[in-house]
Amino acid sequence: MADIKDPENTIIMTLKDGDVIIQLLPDIAPKHVARMKELVRAGAYDNVAFHRVIDGFMAQTGDVEHANMEKDYNPGRAGTGGSDMPDVPAEFGKVPHARGSIGAARSANPNSANSQFFINFKDNDFLNGQYTVYGQVIEGMAHVDKIAKGEPPRNPDRMISVKVAADV
Secondary structure, eight states, X not given: OOOOSOGGGEEEEEETXXXXXXXXXXXXOHHHHHHXXXXXXXXXXXXXXXEEEETTTEEEEOOTTTSBTTTTXXXXXXXXXXXXXXXXXXXXXXXXXXXXXXXXXXXXXXXXXXXXXXXXXXXXXXXXXXXXXXXXXXXXXXXXXXXXXXXXXXXXXXXXXXXXXXXX
């Protein structure tokens, strides 16, 4: 297991192939970090599908409204929803969209991030200053690389469980 220095700002995401450890960046994007922890602690991300996974680009998930099998998973709608909380304003910083970085997914409106996020498969510098970065995978990127590809994938992989390290 990774050396977790700040358990309150570390996420443990369990995928089919193993755990992915994400260090959150509260100094860079405090509102996005707070939202993720709130949704994680509510269990909202458990069993949510990766609904948009583009090889060589990124894996997107977090549609807690439409991408959970226990609710109403609908591949045609997955990716169109968020949570029942208000949107989070953009918190653009200097942290680049590097391999393993966590970015806030949103609509064309920069202040429309809610629950969805993506994990970059590679350095995607063209996203810098366009999408909020609020975390970094510090262990388990090999598991992220194995997520089923597609828009949406035929048999989407899921976040089996997502926990704040301080709560485990």
